Amino acid sequence: MSQAESPHRLEQLRLWAQAQHPSIEGSSDLVLAAGDASFRRYYRLTLESGETRMLMDAPPPQEDVGPFVAIARDWHAAGLPVPRVYAVDADQGFVELEDLGDEPLHLALDGADEATTHAHFDAAIALLEELQRKAPSDSLPPYDAVTLARELDLFPDWCLAQWLELDGQPPGWPALRQALIEQALAQPVVTVHRDFDAMNLMRHAAELWLIDFQDALAGPITYDLISLLHGRYRRFDAATRAAWSEAFRQRAIADGRLSDSVDSDSFLRWVNAMAAQRALKVLGIFCRLTLRDQRDGYLARLPHFLAHLQDSLEGLEGLAGHADFSAWVEDSLRPLIEARVAEVRP
Template structure:
């Protein structure tokens, strides 16, 4: 059924693009450029001597493209590097965008981002400079609030999809208090426009700079969220000293330009960043299991050990999470590795 649906969507896209450009849709060159963890798909459209375009296929019964369009317009008006929007048809679910090429930042990293390579560090510094620009310029007006209810729903993906449905185990007794503490920390931070998936896969290298894509889930939320999305994302597990240096450089810059009060010291900011990273790691563990069990995308399971490592790294410095950390080692990690072995999967992206 999925293949038939995709064939029907592609045929509809051809008719739509043909009508848009006064051409025979069947003769247009249209090729798949990228898939997505959601139901969106991206196609490259050739238009003779004109620059190529990207057409986003976001089935309207599955995806709402209005947030993407609203953020694209607001951020472009703010001078941020986002693709130009040439046309949006909400009824059909097709959007025509500027083509930013085929080089997301993660393809520029060494050894899947795990090697200690100076070029990789430079790439992350470039990404963090873009993040600072995003936080300074992007308006928060009109963005959904990253409130306690949303943070809680995201955290609940972990016990619902990862523990109960994938592994068949219960959360530890400390889960309710740990969950509440993570939400409290997130809500106590200064608020900025949050991309919400500021990872190396969503930063495109094009025309000599980095560009932002996949920003449809942007919210008004915690200052550290996009920071830890990048530093504890799917392509790198930093050594503690390197991670701490990036966090401190971000803190100093944020104080200098007014995003963060100068009363927020190193330990306090590190605490909030680590708890934000833990919240996101738990959410990702749940989402990746949902993608496998609900959406038949099993490749995501191989990334679970990396996000478990991120979760352990984030909680380890803080005694208040000692019970949860111990349970991760005694119960969760063995159950996860048994399940991956049962499925014949090997962990990806975990540094030695």
């Protein structure tokens, strides 16, 4: 049981909520609303008026509410749809937020036909473009070479060495790793949500709202786009992804986020390189969540993100290390992952 799940921790949160709203004392039952891959938990609080609030429980020292609160206030001031912050106790790791309900975008994708699915993704991309136009990036940490390298290294460290118990590096890996970093650093810098996914877009008051943005950085223009198009809930074909990417490129040129010197092929190469970087990172993170944090359910998602990795590699022919690494993924990594996932399935 994590600290956030302990009865003592919940009682601390209840007492804090009562201190913010004395009129609810004695009737402040908290209902667990959501948890995520971190140590954070979210509880719904009902006020005397019937209005509800969302309480974030982010236990120190594992979590720090400071970045979330600062970004929420900056983005709210910029006119972006983010939950309002009502109260903060950074020492205890508690935040009282506007309640955006229980309808993340991914629920609307369940059973949706192709036209409806595409409409939802169009709306999400429109919100992403609004984020990039409005959100200040100068106060955010940089998505620099050190960060990119650290994320890429999650793949050999956790997926290969720890989970699959493989020795050595895959063929082509050092060259490909460096090439992916260079492709990311070549891109224009914008505000990057860093987990712009259907799970982190809430449907509320007839629009999409941003949540879970505490890890935002100033970084590559394509990162959030590929987080969505190569995300948890859908796998689109190459032509569909390319069409969305090209429309995004044209609008970015029109509103000044991107130079008109960046042609279609160059931009799509950035997209695929960024998608490969993120897929590799996610494969490592999911193994780390399983092995280190004892979280269930993540191994079953590995084949999905392995498919995303292979999709992105198909668009990177000629990149340093690409040929050897791609062949190894198909011939060695895929069979290994599929066999190991089959072993752990109930």
